[in-house]
Amino acid sequence: MTTLPDIKPITSDIHPAIEDMIDMPELLPNDQLPPFEGDRVIQYREALREAMSEEMRRDKRVFLLGEEVAEYNGAYKVSQGMLDEFGPERIIDTPISENGFAGMSIAAAMSGLRPIVEFMSWSFSFVAADPILNNAPKMLYMSGGQFGCPIVFRGNDGAGGQLASTHSWCVEALYANVPGLKMAIPSNPYDAKGLLKTAIRDPDPVFFLESERMLGDRAHVPEEEYYIPFGQARLAREGDAITLVSFGRPVNFCLQAAEKLAEEGIEVDVLDMRTIRPLDIDSIIERVKITNKILVVDQSWPFASIASEVVTQICERCFDWLDAPPARLNTVDVPTPYAKDLEYDYLPNPDRIYEAVKQQVGAQ
Amino acid sequence: MTQAPAQSSKASDMTDKSDYDHTPPTTEQKLEWLRVMQLIREFENRTMQAYQQAKIGGFCHIYTGQEACAVGTIGSVNHDDPVVTAYRDHGHALARGMTPEACMAEMFGKIHGCAKGKGGSMHMFDKPNWLFGGHGIVGAQTPLGAGLAFAEKYKLEVLGEGKKKVTLCYLGDGAIDQGAFHEALNYVSVHNIPVIFIIENNGYSMGTAIHRHTANADNLISRGQSYGIDSIEIDGLDIVDLYNEFKPFAERCRETSRPGFVDLKTYRYQGHSMSDPQKYRTKDEVDTYKEKDSIARLLSQLIESGDFSEDDWKALQKDIKAQVKAAMDFAENSPAPEANELYTDVYANPEKNLSPTTEYNHGLNNPLL
Ligand SMILES: Cc1ncc(C[n+]2csc(CCOP(=O)(O)OP(=O)(O)O)c2C)c(N)n1
Ligand SMILES: [Mg+2]
Numbered sequence: 001m002t003t004l005p006d007i008k009p010i011t012s013d014i015h016p017a018i019e020d021m022i023d024m025p026e027l028l029p030n031d032q033l034p035p036f037e038g039d040r041v042i043q044y045r046e047a048l049r050e051a052m053s054e055e056m057r058r059d060k061r062v063f064l065l066g067e068e069v070a071e072y073n074g075a076y077k078v079s080q081g082m083l084d085e086f087g088p089e090r091i092i093d094t095p096i097s098e099n100g101f102a103g104m105s106i107a108a109a110m111s112g113l114r115p116i117v118e119f120m121s122w123s124f125s126f127v128a129a130d131p132i133l134n135n136a137p138k139m140l141y142m143s144g145g146q147f148g149c150p151i152v153f154r155g156n157d158g159a160g161g162q163l164a165s166t167h168s169w170c171v172e173a174l175y176a177n178v179p180g181l182k183m184a185i186p187s188n189p190y191d192a193k194g195l196l197k198t199a200i201r202d203p204d205p206v207f208f209l210e211s212e213r214m215l216g217d218r219a220h221v222p223e224e225e226y227y228i229p230f231g232q233a234r235l236a237r238e239g240d241a242i243t244l245v246s247f248g249r250p251v252n253f254c255l256q257a258a259e260k261l262a263e264e265g266i267e268v269d270v271l272d273m274r275t276i277r278p279l280d281i282d283s284i285i286e287r288v289k290i291t292n293k294i295l296v297v298d299q300s301w302p303f304a305s306i307a308s309e310v311v312t313q314i315c316e317r318c319f320d321w322l323d324a325p326p327a328r329l330n331t332v333d334v335p336t337p338y339a340k341d342l343e344y345d346y347l348p349n350p351d352r353i354y355e356a357v358k359q360q361v362g363a364q
Numbered sequence: 365m366t367q368a369p370a371q372s373s374k375a376s377d378m379t380d381k382s383d384y385d386h387t388p389p390t391t392e393q394k395l396e397w398l399r400v401m402q403l404i405r406e407f408e409n410r411t412m413q414a415y416q417q418a419k420i421g422g423f424c425h426i427y428t429g430q431e432a433c434a435v436g437t438i439g440s441v442n443h444d445d446p447v448v449t450a451y452r453d454h455g456h457a458l459a460r461g462m463t464p465e466a467c468m469a470e471m472f473g474k475i476h477g478c479a480k481g482k483g484g485s486m487h488m489f490d491k492p493n494w495l496f497g498g499h500g501i502v503g504a505q506t507p508l509g510a511g512l513a514f515a516e517k518y519k520l521e522v523l524g525e526g527k528k529k530v531t532l533c534y535l536g537d538g539a540i541d542q543g544a545f546h547e548a549l550n551y552v553s554v555h556n557i558p559v560i561f562i563i564e565n566n567g568y569s570m571g572t573a574i575h576r577h578t579a580n581a582d583n584l585i586s587r588g589q590s591y592g593i594d595s596i597e598i599d600g601l602d603i604v605d606l607y608n609e610f611k612p613f614a615e616r617c618r619e620t621s622r623p624g625f626v627d628l629k630t631y632r633y634q635g636h637s638m639s640d641p642q643k644y645r646t647k648d649e650v651d652t653y654k655e656k657d658s659i660a661r662l663l664s665q666l667i668e669s670g671d672f673s674e675d676d677w678k679a680l681q682k683d684i685k686a687q688v689k690a691a692m693d694f695a696e697n698s699p700a701p702e703a704n705e706l707y708t709d710v711y712a713n714p715e716k717n718l719s720p721t722t723e724y725n726h727g728l729n730n731p732l733l
Contacts, residue, residue, distance in 0.1 A: 072571035072644065095541035095577045096502045096569060124501065127542070162421035162473070164484045166500040302721045333722040334710050338484030339473030340421060342706050 010145075017140055017148040018203035019112060023059075025201055027229035036190055036234075038220035045078045045215040047189040048154075051196035052079070052116060054225055056086055059114060062200060065092040065105060066118030066155075075120050076156070076215055102128035102153070106135045109151040109205075116200065119155030122209065123169040136205040137180025152199045154208035157185070158249055158299050159336045161212055162343055168336035172248070173300035175207055176276050176309075182230060183276040185209040187251035189219045191274055194228030201227065211249045231278030235287070239267030241361050242293040245284055245310055247273040250297045250348050257353035266361055276306055284310065285318045292323040295360055297348050302330035329356045384615035389607050391671045394662060397439060397603055398672075399680060401431040401659045404455045406681075406688045407464055408634075411454065411471065411485075414692070415638050420471040423500070424485040427455035429633035432658035433564050434459040436606035437532055437628070440614050446494050446512040448505045449534035451486035452564075452632075453498030456534065460493040464691035466732060474698035476731050481701045482709065492732055503542025506561065509533025510548045513559035517621060530618040531559040538569025540587065541578055552623040553591045560617055560624035561588070564600070566632045571644040588625025600630035601658045604665065702727075 010016060014024060042050075056062045064079060064086075070093040073080040083091040094101040098119065105115035119125045125132060132153060139149040159168035176183050182204050186192040192210070199206040236251060237258050244254045251272045258268050269287050273280060288294050294314055298307035307328035314326050332346045389397075408428045414420045427434070434455040438447065449456045457467050462478060470477030471485050479487055486500040496512055499505040513531035520526045539545060540563060552559055563584060567574050574581045588595030594616070598609045610626065617624045631653040635642045666672035708727030711718060718724060 068571055071576075075570070093572060093576065095572075096538045097541045097543065099543050127501065127503070127544070162484060163423060164482070164487055164500070166504075167423065167486075303719060330721065332706055333719040334706055334724075337482045337701075337706060338422060338479075338487070339481035339701050339705075341700055342473075342481070342703070345703055345706055 014203050015140065015145060015148060017143075017145055018150060023201055024203070025198070025227040027198070027227055029229075030232060030234060033194070033228065034222040034224060034226050036220070038222065040220055040223055041218050042189060042221050043215065044189045044192050044210075044217045045076060047193040047221045048078050048196055048210065049080065049082065050221070051193045051200070053082060053085065055197060055200040056082075056090065061112065062114040062116065063090040063092065064116045064118060065094055065101060067094055067096060067120050069093060069118050074118075076212060078215065079118070098124055098128035099131065103131035103135065105151060106131050106139070106149055109136075109149045110139060110147045114150055114200065116152045116154060119153060121167060121169075121212070122155050122157040122171045123167045125153065125155070125171065126169075132207075133175070133178055137178050140204075141180060148203055149205050150203045152196075152206045152208055154196070154199075154210060156212040156215075157209035158211050158213065159331070159343060159347060160249070162338055162340060163336070164338040165335040170300045170331065171207075172209060172276055173298075173305045176306060177304075181205045181207055181277065183207045183209065184230065184274065185248040185276060186274065187214070187246075187248055187272050189217060189221045191228060191234075191272070193221050194226050195230075195274060197225065198227045198230060202230070209248060214249055214252075228274065230275045231280045233274055233280040233283040234272045235269065235283070236272045237268065237270040239269045240291055241266045241268050242295055242357060243269040243271060243284065243287040243291045244295050244297055244353070244357070245271045245273065246297040247276055247306070248299060250299050253348060253350045253353055254297050256350040257357065260350070260354055261357055266357065268357060279310070279313075281310075281313050281317065284314065288314060288318055289321050292321055293360055294322070294326045295353075295356055296326070296328045297353055298328060298330045299348055300330060301333050302328065303333065305330055324360055327356060327360050329353060384612040384619065386608065386612040389604060391666075391669075393439065393607075394604065394666060395672065397435050398659065398662050398666065399684070400435050400459055401603070401662070402680060402684050403464065403687065404428075404431045404435070404458050405659060406684050407454060407458060407467070407691070410468070410688050410692055412634070412638070414468075414471070419696075420485065421473070422484045422486070423451065424471070424638045425452040425636065426632070426634040426638070427452055429653065429657075430564055430566060430600070430630045431455055432603040432606055432662075433562070433600045433628050433630050434534075436600075436603040437562055437610055437614075440607055440611040441530060441532060444494055445529050446496055446516065446531040447534075448496040448509050448512060448531070449498055450502065450505055450536060450539065451498050451500045452536070453486065453488045456498070457488040457490060457495060460490060460495045462488065462490045462493055462495065464688055465694040466490070468691045468695040469698045472695040472698070473700060474695055475701045475705070475728065476694070476698035478730075478732055480705060480709070480728065480730060482705070490732055503535065503539045503544045506533060506535055506539065506542070506545040506548040507551075509559045509561065510552045510557055513552065513557045513623075514555070517557060528618050528621070529558065530614050532562060533559050534562045534564055536569065537563055537565040537567065537574050537584075538572070538577060540584065541569070549588065549591045549593060549623070549625070553593050556621045557623055558617045558621045560614060560626060562626045562628055564630055565627055566630050568632070568636070568644070570636045571640070573644065584627040585625060593623045593625045595625035595627070597627040597629065600628040601653075601656050601661065603658055603662055
């Protein structure tokens with residue numbers, strides 16, 4: 001009779017395929033993170049750089065690779081000075097060969113390194129769609145739990161700089177559909193640092209969505225090291241009329257609209273999701289139970305969007321708490337135009353949010 | 365169907381080109397080239413100004429320095445030979461015959477622009493002039509170039525219409541590192557597709573010098589040759605030499621239905637785009653190339669041969685200034701697209717329920733059609 005060897009169940013939280021499972025930092029709830037407000041004001045791009053540099057100082061396996069990241073100091077100056085500090089072995093310029101360098105980095109991650117791959121824009125990641133979608137998120141599964149893929153893909157996402165149709169992609173809805181990957185999308189410098197540090201430490205592939213439009217935004221960023229847990233939203237503004245749920249740059253549009261609404265006596269919630277996958281649906285439900293109304297503001301196109309997903313989950317999980325049909329406001333369902341005014345109309349801009357809230361608040 | 369030799373080398377290219385038209389250019393041709401090159405230069409000067417004044421937005425890549433490339437190669441083929449290029453496309457558009465008005469209005473994001481203000485600087489399309497676009501994704505236009513040539517060949521061989529054509533597909537030295545380009549090269553060689561890939565080799569992929577971004581950088585034509593494609597290196601700063609080399613090469617591709625590969629050596633005077641501090645190169649280097657300026661070179665040849673005078677040159681410059689000024693006024697005065705244009709040109713057949721939020725329609729017809 002055949003004797004089958006014993007196979008032991010996995011008891012650790014983090015899969016043993018990732019050898020350095022103890023590498024995960026302590027992840028704290030919002031009220032134990034350093035204060036969001038303060039006077040150490042730096043740019044969003046500097047916050048990203050600080051996150052990468054801190055992690056690279058800590059762990060030699062971490063490296064940064066992409067177009068113009070080294071000698072040019074970054075097409076958008078995110079990696080400025082990093083070549084000087086870490087040298088050309090760890091800050092690596094690539095040819096314009098996204099498919100090649102994304103695939104190569106994935107194998108480096110399987111082999112125990114911790115690559116950060118910069119896409120000058122997520123719009124260029126489609127050239128690398130096969131490795132980033134077919135290899136990275138499926139490696140652990142396809143190898144039956146032998147190979148993990150701890151890698152960060154990061155770059156600019158979204159429209160707003162008159163870059164027209166091919167260069168203005170919001171990839172969140174397309175890519176978030178794929179199981180096996182995680183997706184973070186910071187709306188401000190504080191989150192940019194705290195989320196990117198977590199992304200680098202995370203044992204799974206993380207798609208990290210920045211915005212060229214926000215790189216120059218300035219806000220308080222703690223000097224100390226901190227890690228923002230994935231799947232932990234932040235209530236950026238508290239109200240009672242309706243809960244606005246958003247992520248990435250449109251969070252700021254929501255806050256602008258909220259100011260104007262407040263002048264009219266309409267106080268709204270603004271919930272910054274921070275990560276799309278995992279999605280902190282519990283925090284949304286908690287707020288919807290108070291405001292009884294929800295508007296999801298999403299810079300992807302409406303059809304099968306992140307907003308569609310949030311609305312579905314809300315209907316599934318707290319339908320009875322709603323006083324009005326759940327609503328979504330997306331980017332207009334057309335390719336991105338170049339002309340300035342058309343592009344403004346196309347985005348889920350503060351004016352459109354204001355109108356949508358007025359409609360929802362009026363609806364019973 | 366003609367089967368061209370699978371092997372090619374620099375030497376063999378030189379030997380059999382005599383089979384094809386290689387009459388040197390006429391004075392008329394040269395004068396026309398001078399006019400178009402100067403038009404591009406003046407146009408780009410105004411483009412930079414307008415960008416500084418925020419009348420143009422987005423990414424904007426200036427063609428100054430490379431004028432002889434577009435003008436000389438497009439000047440070697442027929443008006444109905446297809447052309448496709450990358451995002452540094454103003455020069456190709458003007459050389460193809462797009463009016464400076466349509467080109468500038470596009471960058472101003474206006475309704476009289478070649479793409480109704482929807483495309484901007486990187487997306488110059490001109491159907492009547494057989495220009496199938498500027499394309500923003502590096503390398504994306506190379507399979508398209510193959511496809512344009514495929515279609516013309518198909519029309520002739522299967523539909524029995526049209527004529528023998530050759531397609532020009534431009535790309536930068538940075539784009540040769542893209543996988544799509546290698547797939548296109550392999551395909552067109554195996555299938556005998558008459559497309560010429562013209563590498564406008566300005567030595568830089570954004571801020572990365574060619575030796576740092578591509579292997580075997582001093583021998584780019586070996587890439588084409590390794591796919592069995594006739595491949596030549598041409599000095600892209602002397603338009604007369606360029607024409608004398610390129611014209612018979614293009615004719616041969618057309619007649620034999622074979623692809624071609626050209627390493628066209630050139631230089632860009634301005635930064636990669638409008639936001640480039642250019643720390644990767646010295647002013648000396650830029651000045652060295654400016655001394656070899658292609659417009660100045662052609663001008664002095666024409667003056668030496670007595671076909672053109674200093675006064676003629678002054679008059680030409682003045683005419684072109686006025687022409688481009690008129691284009692600026694045109695762009696300024698053309699209205700921005702109406703809000704409804706957001707919903708137009710999305711579907712050729714805008715049926716019901718294509719979108720949960722949006723009703724599509726047909727707006728204004730393209731001004732070029
Ligand atoms: C797939 C892709 N990756 C990156 C970019 C960003 N990008 C635009 S142009 C460019 C450099 C291209 O250089 P080259 O092909 O030599 O053309 P040149 O600009 O010199 O004309 C880069 C990296 C892009 N547009 N598309
Ligand atoms: Mg180049």
